């Protein structure tokens with residue numbers, strides 16, 4: 126989702142979070158609040174999980190003149206554990222005129238936003254709760270922890286008003302009775318909205334019916350047949366113009382996908398919005414290729430304009446304030462990441478926002494490749510403004526933390542780029558993501574679900590990656606010391622970290638760009654596994670400079686120094702006949718065999734700085750295990766009793 130600034134009533138609050146929410150998607154979600162309060166306590170949440178929501182049906186009367194609404198909400202569910210009370214949430218400004226349980230008028234009680242309905246049904250039985258209610262959803266004054274579940278504002282360019290909903294993360298109960306627990310997706314939903322003639326009401330799924338009621342009102346019936354999170358149900362009312370186009374992903378088995386947009390019909394807005402809408406089919410086709418077929422292809426995708434500064438990824442009907450390609454593609458990407466696969470916890474909102482942010486990169490990479498570098502640079506620049514901060518967090522009631530622009534969005538997007546670099550195989554990267562989305566589609570997941578899934582599909586141990594980049598804080602500052610020896614290059618990569626108490630070192634593949642005499646530049650990939658690593662790069666040609674560390678910006682990092690050190694040679698002293706001993710294989714990851722002709726010898730292994738690592742006195746064996754050695758360049762010295770000695774460099778893989 127992308128947040129809005131239009132209705133912020135508290136300038137002071139704005140100051141407090143402005144620095145962290147400049148990302149358009151986070152703005153719409155955070156509003157002016159630092160802390161969000163869930164209606165349900167932990168104990169009540171356990172109780173609410175004793176039933177399973179199947180279906181929300183909203184039948185509402187709305188206008189574009191205010192946030193006032195009235196109507197009936199139905200909640201269909203099943204009892205999954207013994208319980209005597211159904212717990213729902215509904216903000217107190219919504220006045221209940223009647224509540225029915227299975228069609229029979231029922232008593233209920235309300236404490237603030239908590240709605241309790243007594244029930245006496247056995248486990249496995251189904252129930253329907255119908256709530257007739259009306260009221261004006263709260264303002265931020267009435268609900269200091271929300272107040273923007275429903276908004277109404279004037280669009281100056283059309284001289285008319287729009288009413289829209291944004292229920293994320295805990296604001297759905299401001300406009301309909303619901304259960305705000307992520308792990309309980311409803312199986313489907315329906316939103317029927319009656320509005321004065323001349324207005325259009327939009328929502329999730331398919332527009333099943335438009336009825337002129339003959340009394341000056343029109344009723345729009347939308348039905349969504351897919352599992353849906355409570356906060357992705359939406360309603361928008363405005364004097365829209367409908368603008369339809371179609372997407373045709375190559376993996377779509379049937380007809381094309383309808384892209385049903387609702388834009389402002391004035392002359393100035395129409396052409397700009399249409400031009401942006403015309404990009405959407407290509408974006409849908411791109412993501413269908415990368416992530417698997419658009420998950421709601423049997424219904425539609427669409428955009429409804431509303432005066433919010435960003436957008437909100439309502440399932441199949443994004444609400445967007447700014448028709449700009451990175452925003453529209455971000456919200457579209459959420460249909461796979463955040464909607465089809467929902468988040469099981471706001472601690473792992475990265476699965477939604479990180480991937481939607483990375484979706485912006487994928488779109489640019491495919492359609493506007495000249496713009497990708499600037500996007501990644503902007504992410505990195507933002508992350509590097511502070512030393513710490515992890516993507517994963519436990520502050521699930523702090524809305525500003527959940528939707529923190531720097532961490533959830535920019536670091537979140539940047540590390541997916543790093544993950545792609547780590548996997549180093551785009552086909553495998555996307556196939557793994559498709560497999561994950563297919564496995565967890567229609568359900569919810571956390572970051573560790575993705576980790577386990579990617580590990581199984583790629584065979585790569587991703588524990589270091591997740592510990593260092595997702596759960597951990599900070600970034601590396603990377604320096605290099607290098608020297609060219611003939612056609613070979615010795616490189617020492619040293620890095621410090623900005624939060625050594627959290628991540629003392631990063632282990633990650635790193636690219637190095639070398640410029641060469643008479644040859645084009647070359648990029649070499651090395652694996653850093655510690656604060657200091659050494660590499661022996663053979664057959665490089667005549668290298669004139671190690672010009673850039675991480676030239677393709679795969680990794681969030683700061684530049685240290687790059688120094689050519691002529692003394693970095695691991696100089697070889699020789700007074701044993703070079704032909705008298707051999708080492709093979711070299712390089713090796715396991716064992717090397719050393720042969721010599723000089724009788725009993727002493728073998729010493731030193732690192733490239735000359736620090737002794739291991740000594741084997743009076744060696745009579747001619748084989749050495751080096752599997753315990755860290756990757757890098759080492760010196761093996763052979764010396765005889767009479768003091769003759771010789772050294773060779775080896776490379777431990």
Ligand SMILES: [Zn+2]
Pocket residue numbers: 126127150151438455456459477478481
């Ligand atoms: Zn988003």
